[in-house]
Amino acid sequence: MHICVLSDTRDHPTLTAFAEILAPTDTVEVLDPSHANEFADPVRFADVYLLKSRSARAVALGHSLRRSGGVVVNDPVGTANCQHRLRMARRATVAGLPFAPTHAFTRLSEFVRQASSHAFPVVVKSTRSRRADLVAKVDDLRQLRSLEARWAGEPVVVQEFLPNDGWDYKLWAIGEEVFLARRRSRLDPDAPATTHPVGDEAFKSGLRALARRIGEAFSLLVHGVDVLLTARGPIVVDINAFPGCRGVSGAPQALAALVREVASRRAQRAGTVPVVPPRVAPTVLPALHRAVGRLVSDPDVRLRVSRVRRKPGQGLVVSYAAGSARPVLLASLAEHAAADPGVTDLLAGVGSLAVRGVRPTVVELPSIGLTVRSFPCDEGLPGLPAALGPVPGDQLSTRLADACRLVLDDPSARVVSVRATPIRYKPGSRCVIRYQITAAARDRADLRELVVYGKVYRDLGVGLVAHRVAEALWCTGMPFVARPLAVVRELDLVLSEAAGGADRQGQVDGNKLLSPHWASEDPQTAVAAVAACATALARLHVDCPADGLADLTCGATYARRARGWAAALAGHAPGFAGEMARLSSALVEALRSAPSTVRTPVHGAFKPSQVVFCGPTRPVVIDFDGTGLGDPALDQGYFLAYLRPRGRALRQAESGAWCHAARQRFLEVHLDGLLAGGLAEGEVDEVRRRAHLYEAAVLLKIASRHSRRVASPRPRALHAALAVAWDCLRRFESGAVSAA
Structure with a gap:
């Protein structure tokens, strides 16, 4: 067994002892997540990954490993929740846990302004848990103002100080094992750091049960809990994902036992067919x-x-x-x-x-x-309510005002009003918000209207990558990217300019312009738009700076996803199960056995809905969430799959003819762009050949999406999708280059 520990500390005593326990039969490797790229094959690289580091980079890497089939302890979502103290408090409250009442402020100075209405003493903590963060007991307003000199701009949470017995009860949970101790409160600067045992057996039993409930609520297998004993009973004040357990007797042994158990469960699941949930019972x-x-x-x-x-x-x-x-x-x-x-x-x-x-x-x-x-209460998006309700003087309003001055190129511009409207929402994952802003200059009476878009993320690490990619493209003068504006970390929010900038007009959504219906009214404009998308994609592939982009294992990832999509379709349409299994097996084998030798920056999910047109030949790509360094054939195959006729268009000859012409034009322009950008002819041929595989996989994704949305399976549409996917496989095997 091989265990990979994602940690920025190599010589931690608990990890050292843990490795020694496993040493006779197993290997333990420590990797710093800040220096680790994505793994070529996470499932084969390590049997278990331990997410010891809690940095944003480590959490993002944990998400990537899980998506690729790796076994990660702890859950990256639970880890991120514990790093954000407001999110932690909300999760605990929803789960019915006895958690200290917690209030959030976008900066300490905001709390100082309102402190006269609060009862003292209180405990003030940084919203984001990290080394050398703010944790202080504040007895009065004078003491609070003394903190403001250093921490004025720090986002904070404020907890009521709960009278207690003077001890911090420390709980360390590793699997089913829970270790207990007590220390004098860290809020007392003169208290020694000595650890003492907890004597009362009934009390210990209750604390162990509480620790296990917390693990279930936060999806954590290894975690630490700080508890106070108050007149209300035990109250949780802090939760830590994967604590160091320094000096905790028995912790290395418990961790070794947990890892062996997790690896054993993984081995039992290996090779099994994905379990597809049955359809919703009709009642x-x-x-x-x-x-x-x-x-x-x-x-x-x-x-x-x-x-x-x-x-x-x-x-x-x-x-x-x-x-x-x-x-x-x-x-x-x-x-x-x-x-x-x-x-x-x-x-x-x-x-x-x-x-x-x-x-x-x-x-x-x-x-x-x-x-x-x-709505907008969403446990996965704790910043969403504040993102939808900017208040004058808060951080979001400040960033929006800065954005107005930048977009209007007017340092005197001020915000008159802001209207926030959610326009795309995926519960627990992300929400896109349109900010309609009225602005005015100090020396002019006329008002200006502009639009800024914001995106709230469950995992801000994904948003930061997308923001950096957009910044790099914008700085190199790429015409197909909207200007990135700001990141509001406290809300997990990323801001960008509307496509077309302040003078935007006549924007058309890519799904509309690149559709057979639109093409039937204006076929020349639609084909020109397809060619413009191909040009933009080629420039992304050959001109986008690759620095800092994560490595994407496109073939292995889409082999795994295609297998899951096929299994989901078979579960919803049992009559197609046999053919689905044969197609899935052939497609997965082809994706795994033909690794790409061409590596460029890739979008990761290039399709019409990712594009807004500011004119038929000016597409603007609005989403870079999946961008990384990978196989450019993925983007080509993805877009071609969405240029296939679907639904009623399947029965319309003119729609099929336009889709064929559009696909051929897209291919010609994109492949020519790759050649002009410096790729060798053999590399371009390889991109085209492998794009057939990704197109087949994405066709399965599109078909399975209808099933996930509880739409009844349409045999004719499903049969057509399978026929096209088989054709893509045959064209890959024959080396065909033209569009089908």
């Missing part, structure tokens, strides 16, 4: 709608279903709106309940069940597996 959706209606019980709100999603391992998620496209409620049903017809009776009785949570923000029914949240 569940109506029962869920009625239950949500009873929980909300607002006569002024008429709810309608705006979106239904069913994703493997993620249960059922239903979005509700009221009179507009803006989401109002999100109802999620856990995986175990989504396919169980028996849950219908439980949903029918929600009015009589004990509700945990605060109406109407979050309502949780753990016995059913039902959670109902009011």
